[in-house]
Amino acid sequence: MKDSGFSHGWAQMLGHLDRQVSSGLLSPDTVALPDLMSSYQVPGVSIAVGHLDGQVWAAGYGVTGGTTSTPVTAGTAFAACSISKHVAAFGTLRLVQDGVLALDTDIREYLTSWHLLDREGRQPAVTVRQLLAHTAGLSDTWYRGYPADRAPSLLQVLDGSGPTTTAPVRSTLLPGSRFRYSGSHYCVLQQLLVDATGVPFEDLMRTLVLDPVAMADSSFDQRFPHQRPHRVARGHHGGGTALPGGWRTQPELAAAGLWSTPTDLLRLDLEIARAVSGDSRLLDRDLATDMWTPQIPGGAYGLGTEVEDRAGRRRFGHTGLNVGYTCFSYVWPDSGIAVAAMTNSEDGWETLVSIRAAVDRRYATAVTTAPPGDVSGRYVLRDDYPIDIAVTDGQVTFSAAGQQPVVLRAEPDGRHLHPGLDLEIRFLPANGQPDALELRQEGVTQTAKRS
Known part of the structure; x- marks a missing residue:
């Protein structure tokens, strides 16, 4: 990995993070990243910055946790949490591009091993687009993961059976009527992709996304952290309490099962930015633009993508929270910059918000505000x-x-x-x-x- 020349500037910026980020303006109350981590008892943070021209800078702070704790490095893998949805959406759109799926086709055309029902046992008409956009109206569920020896299968998660600790996935709102963020949409999407292709989900995402985007330190395979325990950040509850076992197994792969590094995550966001400009060999411009387009008027979510598209602060990507971990990965397209940051703590969000605010100030598009007219x-x-x-x-x-x-x-x-x-x-x-x-x-x- 090459030092991009902006590494010194980034190290300097991370030495002066704002504790008071709600205003979006830098306040006099600044603190260095390690001190902010100490305040919130966040053991480890990894961050990477990349530019469309290929420049990359990455650094690790703190430790991985556990009895044999080691320093966090750019190669340390973390749970990518809900950024998994962003990756799964990219892979899904590649299948749409290849004609395997159609965005506005009823999911009943693809699902063979399981069927979505409402509370009365009827099958609603739901589309692939609605699953991607969290507008299908499915059960409001957050998946907390399981010990590796007690994890259910995805079909058990969908049915709420076996050792599953969550309710069955059901249609509970009028499909297409409103946005409701829920991992249940991506559980159904995961099963749909497996049924439509006949390929295990982790292998499918390796072929469609991880290998083509060069995300070499990433995997949806839940054996991944066990195969490299000294290169994985172990999760922590709030207050720095270690997560028993180090991490949890997520059968809900598309919703929350990815393991990755910030460097790998920003590669995907930069690829999507290239696609929106028509410069990607992996995804065409129209589908990439759909990822960045709110699917509900006035909304803030596209296809697998959180959308912040207002003058003065344009960024696209995803955030994530699993038991033991928090993270974000965004691209600021007007500056050609992508930034990803990951922590091994449920209390990591305040630290991440301070980092993100610093990036907004540095890379968001500057627009002059016109004075208001006669609004008195x-x-x-x-x-x-x-x-x-x-x-x-x-x-x-x-x-x-x-x-x-x-x-x-x-x-x-x-x-x-x-x-x-x-x-x-x-x-x-x-x-x-x-x-x-x-x-x-x-x-x-x-x-x-x-x-």
Whole structure:
């Protein structure tokens, strides 16, 4: 692996991470990565940065854990958690490209060894696209893994039988009506891929994704960590408590079963970025663009991909959380940069968010925010809930139903964020003038009409 020339800059940036990341702006409260790991009792972190031109820099921090703990290196494998879905989606789309599958075909055309039912035993019409996009409305399930000697088969997971600790996978929402993130979608997808091809899932992904993308230190085979125990980061619960056995077995391979390194993960995101530009030999432009396109209007998930596509902060990829591990892998396409980071702790997310915020500041597209127009006035959410907006020197002040006025933070894409709440505001024009105020909290959007 070659040192890219930006290694010094990265080492310097990881020496000044922001503890206060919610604003997106660098605060005076900065800390070096090892100190941040110590604060959250995260034993190990691995990070890799790659560019479309082939430059790569990677480093490990801390230790793998366990009684024979060794330093984390760029070659240390971690559980890739839900990034497994991102990889499985890429492989699925390669089968779509080859005509083996069709995105909008009913999954009943492919499933032979198991059938999806609703609670009354009926078979709903669900498509491959809906499985990939988490819009099929399947059971809300998080898969926690098993000790290796007590792991069920995938069919047992789907049926909720044998040693399985989760409920059967069922259709519980109207297919295609809304987004519901759940690993159950990818369990069904995994069985579908096996039925449609006749190839074990881990072998299929090796052929479709891991080998072509040169992800040599990655595998869906659950024997992988046992075959290289000194080159695997052992998982930890919160507070640094070691996970018994070091890691868990995940029969739900497509949902959460990948083992990988940050260097391997960023290779995939860079390949997808090339495909979106029409420069990939593995996936065509239209299918790659679908990966980056929200499948529900206004949503934040494409086909196996988390989407952050707003001016000033465009990134695409996936995050992950398994028992004992956390991780992310993203590409910032306007800068040609991909960054992946992995930890062996359930408490690793605060550390990862600080790293990701630093990357956003460095590589996200800079866009100048236009000053708001004439948005001043009263907006009414309900008869008993007025919202008053004032604009002074280009700053928007928000005051709602007896609350203290606050100055909103303007985003480049036209949104305004409340400084202390999970609340974003957008002004909706009509005939050239703001006619309504859209409020979005926890993914729920409400509209206040201008009085």
